[in-house]
Amino acid sequence: MAKRRLVVIGGDAAGMSAAAQARRRDAELEITVFERTPYVSYASCGIPYYLAGLVESKTELIARTPEEFEKQGIQVRASHEVTAIDLEEMTVSYRRLQDGQTTDEGRWPFDVLVIATGSRPVVPNIPGVNATGVFSVGNLYEGEMIARYVVSEHPRRAVVVGTGYVGLEMTEALVRRGLEVTLVGRSQQVMSTLDPEIAVKVTEAVRNLGARVVLGEHLQGLEVDSSGRVREVVTSNSRLPADMVVLGLGVRPNSDLAKAAGLRLGVRESIAVDPYMRTEFENVWAAGDCIQLHHIVTGRPTWGSVATAANKTGRIAGRNLTGDHVTFPGILGTAVTKVGEVEVARTGLNAREAEEAGFRWRAVQVDSLTQSRYYPGTASLTLRLLAEEGSGRLLGAQIVGGQGAAKRIDTVVVALQAGLSVHEVEDLDLSYAPPFAPVWEAVILAARQLAEGA
Amino acid sequence: MAKRRLVVIGGDAAGMSAAAQARRRDAELEITVFERTPYVSYASCGIPYYLAGLVESKTELIARTPEEFEKQGIQVRASHEVTAIDLEEMTVSYRRLQDGQTTDEGRWPFDVLVIATGSRPVVPNIPGVNATGVFSVGNLYEGEMIARYVVSEHPRRAVVVGTGYVGLEMTEALVRRGLEVTLVGRSQQVMSTLDPEIAVKVTEAVRNLGARVVLGEHLQGLEVDSSGRVREVVTSNSRLPADMVVLGLGVRPNSDLAKAAGLRLGVRESIAVDPYMRTEFENVWAAGDCIQLHHIVTGRPTWGSVATAANKTGRIAGRNLTGDHVTFPGILGTAVTKVGEVEVARTGLNAREAEEAGFRWRAVQVDSLTQSRYYPGTASLTLRLLAEEGSGRLLGAQIVGGQGAAKRIDTVVVALQAGLSVHEVEDLDLSYAPPFAPVWEAVILAARQLAEGA
Numbered sequence: 001m002a003k004r005r006l007v008v009i010g011g012d013a014a015g016m017s018a019a020a021q022a023r024r025r026d027a028e029l030e031i032t033v034f035e036r037t038p039y040v041s042y043a044s045c046g047i048p049y050y051l052a053g054l055v056e057s058k059t060e061l062i063a064r065t066p067e068e069f070e071k072q073g074i075q076v077r078a079s080h081e082v083t084a085i086d087l088e089e090m091t092v093s094y095r096r097l098q099d100g101q102t103t104d105e106g107r108w109p110f111d112v113l114v115i116a117t118g119s120r121p122v123v124p125n126i127p128g129v130n131a132t133g134v135f136s137v138g139n140l141y142e143g144e145m146i147a148r149y150v151v152s153e154h155p156r157r158a159v160v161v162g163t164g165y166v167g168l169e170m171t172e173a174l175v176r177r178g179l180e181v182t183l184v185g186r187s188q189q190v191m192s193t194l195d196p197e198i199a200v201k202v203t204e205a206v207r208n209l210g211a212r213v214v215l216g217e218h219l220q221g222l223e224v225d226s227s228g229r230v231r232e233v234v235t236s237n238s239r240l241p242a243d244m245v246v247l248g249l250g251v252r253p254n255s256d257l258a259k260a261a262g263l264r265l266g267v268r269e270s271i272a273v274d275p276y277m278r279t280e281f282e283n284v285w286a287a288g289d290c291i292q293l294h295h296i297v298t299g300r301p302t303w304g305s306v307a308t309a310a311n312k313t314g315r316i317a318g319r320n321l322t323g324d325h326v327t328f329p330g331i332l333g334t335a336v337t338k339v340g341e342v343e344v345a346r347t348g349l350n351a352r353e354a355e356e357a358g359f360r361w362r363a364v365q366v367d368s369l370t371q372s373r374y375y376p377g378t379a380s381l382t383l384r385l386l387a388e389e390g391s392g393r394l395l396g397a398q399i400v401g402g403q404g405a406a407k408r409i410d411t412v413v414v415a416l417q418a419g420l421s422v423h424e425v426e427d428l429d430l431s432y433a434p435p436f437a438p439v440w441e442a443v444i445l446a447a448r449q450l451a452e453g454a
Numbered sequence: 455m456a457k458r459r460l461v462v463i464g465g466d467a468a469g470m471s472a473a474a475q476a477r478r479r480d481a482e483l484e485i486t487v488f489e490r491t492p493y494v495s496y497a498s499c500g501i502p503y504y505l506a507g508l509v510e511s512k513t514e515l516i517a518r519t520p521e522e523f524e525k526q527g528i529q530v531r532a533s534h535e536v537t538a539i540d541l542e543e544m545t546v547s548y549r550r551l552q553d554g555q556t557t558d559e560g561r562w563p564f565d566v567l568v569i570a571t572g573s574r575p576v577v578p579n580i581p582g583v584n585a586t587g588v589f590s591v592g593n594l595y596e597g598e599m600i601a602r603y604v605v606s607e608h609p610r611r612a613v614v615v616g617t618g619y620v621g622l623e624m625t626e627a628l629v630r631r632g633l634e635v636t637l638v639g640r641s642q643q644v645m646s647t648l649d650p651e652i653a654v655k656v657t658e659a660v661r662n663l664g665a666r667v668v669l670g671e672h673l674q675g676l677e678v679d680s681s682g683r684v685r686e687v688v689t690s691n692s693r694l695p696a697d698m699v700v701l702g703l704g705v706r707p708n709s710d711l712a713k714a715a716g717l718r719l720g721v722r723e724s725i726a727v728d729p730y731m732r733t734e735f736e737n738v739w740a741a742g743d744c745i746q747l748h749h750i751v752t753g754r755p756t757w758g759s760v761a762t763a764a765n766k767t768g769r770i771a772g773r774n775l776t777g778d779h780v781t782f783p784g785i786l787g788t789a790v791t792k793v794g795e796v797e798v799a800r801t802g803l804n805a806r807e808a809e810e811a812g813f814r815w816r817a818v819q820v821d822s823l824t825q826s827r828y829y830p831g832t833a834s835l836t837l838r839l840l841a842e843e844g845s846g847r848l849l850g851a852q853i854v855g856g857q858g859a860a861k862r863i864d865t866v867v868v869a870l871q872a873g874l875s876v877h878e879v880e881d882l883d884l885s886y887a888p889p890f891a892p893v894w895e896a897v898i899l900a901a902r903q904l905a906e907g908a
Contacts, residue, residue, distance in 0.1 A: 418872035
């Protein structure tokens with residue numbers, strides 16, 4: 001009997017997790033992974049740190065090389081783009097790309113398919129967006145292009161457009177590289193996933209890096225010089241000189257192949273899957289940034305590019321396609337980042353999201369410390385906690401503060417996932433010793449204030 | 455009508471929390487706090503850092519002075535020892551101590567009483583235990599005595615007896631003060647609250663401080679020179695020269711007054727209270743280190759000296775004696791400390807405790823990192839996770855590792871308090887970004903191994 005053939009489209013963490021789990025559980029399966037870029041199994045979250053020079057070589061970002069996968073019997077076809085999925089014939093069409101040229105193409109049959117096509121940066125339809133010196137950053141390959149440009153072209157002034165995590169991290173990376181950086185955002189605050197009361201502290205942190213921050217301005221176009229190189233960013237209100245531009249306008253699910261194949265799409269055209277990561281087709285699974293996820297607090301479908309969820313759903317797809325029955329409960333929208341020495345974290349719903357989800361919510365904000373007041377090196381920490389009016393059910397939290405502040409969000413993560421109320425949070429036996437915390441953790445003070453209706 | 459009179463015995467965090475809450479909720483109450491030492495409202499957990507020279511002045515350890523309490527209308531009688539409680543007459547007997555002399559004594563009436571007598575160090579009944587240079591450390595006053603002795607007597611060699619938190623913290627404090635320190639423990643491991651597999655890493659950390667560690671030796675006596683000063687520690691197997699000795703043999707509930715007054719005692723003679731912090735007498739409440747607590751995992755009564763629980767139960771007593779109805783759910787035995795740069799944390803049950811409580815348990819131990827592998831400064835982290843066989847219910851965890859390791863115990867704290875199983879922990883949407891965590895947090899890897907029965 002012929003071997004069962006698994007094809008995985010996409011060699012990022014989700015795709016490689018699926019392949020690795022499938023291999024682990026089924027030694028007979030013939031596994032082929034198609035990856036558009038030259039790299040598989042890389043840590044895309046590490047790209048800004050690579051650009052900043054904190055990570056010396058891009059090879060450090062690669063968890064495992066194609067050769068290592070080959071040894072496990074996973075065939076990796078890097079620089080191979082899948083151009084179509086035929087669900088009737090059960091084949092994928094692919095082409096091999098070398099220096100932008102197609103050097104090979106064909107069809108590849110599958111019995112089981114995993115779609116792990118990830119996400120891709122949103123690129124606005126404006127003049128000059130394809131000019132030299134304009135970058136968006138979605139994968140290691142693009143990260144490498146930016147690093148090369150900085151080294152070879154010595155840009156002096158950079159404009160980063162977009163104030164999400166990628167925009168902030170790229171701003172810091174380029175400041176560290178010695179560039180004069182302006183961060184531009186459309187909203188009146190940075191990071192729309194935070195409430196304005198917390199975001200304002202993050203803006204301050206970006207300014208303290210030495211970057212200029214321009215808020216409330218809409219990107220309208222990019223001026224290009226005669227050699228085709230970007231020279232100015234035009235917004236609704238300013239003209240910002242720029243030797244390079246990084247677009248951090250968010251990402252969206254890379255679901256074109258799935259859509260063309262006729263698969264059902266959901267929120268923001270992400271691929272609809274059941275909790276087992278199966279699409280509506282028996283032998284077609286999807287995982288990673290391209291799929292729709294369940295939001296644990298709202299109970300509604302959602303979409304987000306979440307590295308941990310990509311890993312988890314890839315693993316689940318790989319297990320289930322080999323006969324297991326594990327499910328994924330969904331996400332909370334947890335995220336964490338760092339701006340200079342300032343740590344930022346969030347989970348669950350912010351005020352706008354709570355409103356949109358129809359919750360009657362209340363919020364308190366507590367200023368506290370990361371260690372005991374008298375312990376040397378203690379840093380400030382501000383926690384904002386949201387709960388449902390009446391029931392006291394926890395809805396979300398945001399933290400901004402010094403070293404040790406951000407990881408405290410995990411306390412709220414577990415509380416949200418367990419469905420705890422502020423009354424239960426108030427009594428948590430959280431760890432305390434002077435080098436680690438004040439006697440009353442901020443989350444306990446905040447929960448207490450919400451419980452008392454203060 | 456005469457004012458209702460509240461007497462609080464003990465001016466530590468529990469007593470002062472009770473007094474402050476009562477004042478906040480009832481402006482008419484006449485409140486008097488009797489405190490044996492000269493200090494109230496101090497952070498006893500800060501004493502080792504004060505001794506180490508990390509906290510410059512002992513006044514930094516004092517959250518609020520008697521004068522500040524007086525302004526709130528809380529009468530503070532520092533250096534006043536309560537010698538008896540008369541529950542029929544509803545009075546306490548007290549005496550004022552100055553330089554060891556009684557300068558005043560009398561009786562004080564109450565309508566409502568809060569007993570917050572705390573804990574006191576266990577002092578063994580061995581020869582030489584009262585010699586000059588022999589200390590135990592239970593309160594700020596005793597901490598100050600040790601600091602003065604180090605400054606005035608220039609001891610060169612110290613022996614610390616007892617390998618719990620206090621013993622370890624005192625060892626480090628004295629090493630930092632430039633002393634040659636030997637840490638002696640009766641058990642074959644340090645910190646009996648940890649499983650041996652984790653404790654061994656803590657022992658290594660103590661040795662890396664430059665201290666000598668002697669395990670498996672029982673304290674038999676202290677040799678004293680002709681001037682009444684300690685000169686040698688005699689154990690079952692060694693004679694250890696010592697210019698000073700610190701006894702860190704644990705603490706026990708300071709319940710003598712309650713016992714003499716006829717109140718019901720529980721585990722280790724701690725004062726039995728209901729979840730509202732009330733004793734079996736209508737108007738007699740107790741809070742802090744002197745009371746029996748409920749263990750959330752075993753569901754059984756327990757006792758421990760826990761700073762956060764002392765604060766919480768004091769607050770609850772103060773609220774309830776003024777008409778509120780709040781309860782305290784109990785503790786998990788969470789604790790955290792630092793040995794040099796090594797962080798140590800634990801919560802819930804260790805293997806011995808799980809065994810004693812009758813659980814069929816399993817444990818896994820995972821070596822991981824505090825940050826992404828490629829992020830500069832990432833530190834090692836070892837997590838040991840215990841769960842009930844079959845149900846997968848989480849029972850406890852222990853962590854040892856570099857900076858950022860210990861506070862991760864709080865994730866397990868919330869999971870334990872919410873009664874989560876390893877299956878639920880596996881899917882937690884914990885925060886991730888390269889400066890803060892690897893993609894797979896250790897607790898998720900450990901939960902997964904337990905879930906898979908690996």
